[in-house]
Amino acid sequence: MDGFDIEWLRLTARWIHLIVGVAWIGASFYFVWQDDSLEPTPEDPDSKRLQGEVWMVHGGGFYNARKYKVAPPNLPEKLHWFKWEAYSTWLSGMALLILVYYLGAGIYMLPPDSPLSPLTAVGIGVGTLVGSWVIYDLMCRSPLGRSDGVLAIAVAVLVTLLAYGLTQVLSGRAAFIHVGAAIGTIMVANVFFTIIPNQRKIVAQMLRGEIPDPALGRAGKQRSVHNTYFTLPVLFLMISNHYALVTGHPWNWVLLLALSALGAGVRQVFVLRHTGRARAWMLPLAGACFAGLVMVATVTRDDGPVSASMAAPDAGEEAEEPSAVPFAAVQAIIQARCVACHAARPTFEGFDAPPKEVALETPEQIRQWADKIGQQAVHTRTMPLGNVTAMNPEERALLGLWLRTGK
Numbered sequence: 001m002d003g004f005d006i007e008w009l010r011l012t013a014r015w016i017h018l019i020v021g022v023a024w025i026g027a028s029f030y031f032v033w034q035d036d037s038l039e040p041t042p043e044d045p046d047s048k049r050l051q052g053e054v055w056m057v058h059g060g061g062f063y064n065a066r067k068y069k070v071a072p073p074n075l076p077e078k079l080h081w082f083k084w085e086a087y088s089t090w091l092s093g094m095a096l097l098i099l100v101y102y103l104g105a106g107i108y109m110l111p112p113d114s115p116l117s118p119l120t121a122v123g124i125g126v127g128t129l130v131g132s133w134v135i136y137d138l139m140c141r142s143p144l145g146r147s148d149g150v151l152a153i154a155v156a157v158l159v160t161l162l163a164y165g166l167t168q169v170l171s172g173r174a175a176f177i178h179v180g181a182a183i184g185t186i187m188v189a190n191v192f193f194t195i196i197p198n199q200r201k202i203v204a205q206m207l208r209g210e211i212p213d214p215a216l217g218r219a220g221k222q223r224s225v226h227n228t229y230f231t232l233p234v235l236f237l238m239i240s241n242h243y244a245l246v247t248g249h250p251w252n253w254v255l256l257l258a259l260s261a262l263g264a265g266v267r268q269v270f271v272l273r274h275t276g277r278a279r280a281w282m283l284p285l286a287g288a289c290f291a292g293l294v295m296v297a298t299v300t301r302d303d304g305p306v307s308a309s310m311a312a313p314d315a316g317e318e319a320e321e322p323s324a325v326p327f328a329a330v331q332a333i334i335q336a337r338c339v340a341c342h343a344a345r346p347t348f349e350g351f352d353a354p355p356k357e358v359a360l361e362t363p364e365q366i367r368q369w370a371d372k373i374g375q376q377a378v379h380t381r382t383m384p385l386g387n388v389t390a391m392n393p394e395e396r397a398l399l400g401l402w403l404r405t406g407k
């Protein structure tokens with residue numbers, strides 16, 4: 001396996017994760033829609049046994065699905081279960097988390113100049129996933145679980161604590177991915193520990209000729225409803241890692257919560273639409289909130305440290321303009337702090353190609369990527385990853401000045 005690049009494994013895990021995730025969420029959206037679209041059936045107009053039925057046309061065929069209040073009088077021979085979509089999403093997600101974050105903990109998990117060891121960061125990550133599920137499950141089973149509203153507030157508090165706590169100790173991107181993975185774990189564990197086992201118990205009770213306990217179905221439904229509202233926030237958290245302007249923002253945890261809440265709200269609008277209760281102003285309102293958040297995030301972003309000793313240190317030739325930064329100084333910083341990774345042939349261990357095809361070796365390349373350099377190394381301190389090359393605030397300030405005063 002000489003020369004084998006682990007990046008291939010990451011690509012494989014990510015691809016699978018996306019495929020099964022699409023299958024899971026697609027099925028989940030479909031069943032929520034079905035539940036909300038049921039009409040009384042002609043055989044059971046008062047919906048005594050049947051909750052209702054729905055007619056659909058798709059791909060050239062007509063479909064008629066019906067939902068039983070508890071279960072049909074006799075079980076059909078072939079019953080389809082929906083669970084592997086969820087399990088395989090979690091398994092591939094864990095593989096990806098290990099391949100990207102846990103194996104690269106030193107650069108991906110730690111914020112710049114963190115006192116923690118990479119192993120501690122991994123421990124915090126794993127502990128978060130397990131701990132969040134245990135706490136959530138206890139909350140659902142406790143008296144809090146009797147009121148959907150109170151439980152929803154408790155879950156929101158849990159997510160807030162996760163978002164705040166993790167952004168204080170881990171790098172922004174690791175914090176975001178772990179909040180996402182914790183919620184994702186809760187969703188899959190809901191399927192694995194509650195929804196499917198309860199369904200199995202219902203089936204077993206029926207096979208014994210007993211009337212199934214409706215409480216089992218209700219508990220499953222409660223978890224299922226949570227999963228519905230988690231979907232869009234989790235998807236946002238999963239892609240957030242590609243946007244340092246969010247994960248590296250000084251108020252990143254607030255953005256995490258605000259955008260997640262917006263995602264849950266948008267999901268609610270779609271759920272309301274199923275039953276014709278959505279109003280025309282709802283999605284535009286969500287859009288306006290999003291635009292407002294973008295504006296607030298833009299004005300509150302970090303403009304980089306401002307240093308008094310800003311006069312370009314070791315390159316004075318073309319400094320007619322007092323604030324202009326000589327390009328040679330910029331290139332020296334990039335050379336010292338970035339090129340180990342961002343080169344056609346990186347020298348940093350574990351890198352075989354310039355990350356994201358961003359090479360910063362020549363003046364043309366540096367100018368070409370100037371705005372991105374500002375975003376990654378000045379407005380956010382995402383780069384250098386984990387500050388492994390020990391970039392200092394003066395250097396960031398200098399880059400910021402260069403970007404502001406003409407590149």
Ligand code: HEC
Nearest residue numbers: 242337338341355356358372373376377383384385388389
């Ligand atoms: C330890 C290796 C390493 C160092 C040092 C490093 N980077 Fe990166 N850089 C990466 C990796 C890995 C990515 C891809 C991150 C991802 O997958 O989102 C990246 C991505 C980027 C991107 C693209 C971001 C995007 O979302 O398109 C820019 C721009 C960048 N780095 C700039 C810099 C600058 C400027 C420096 C020096 C101040 C620097 N990097 C130092 C590893 C490094």
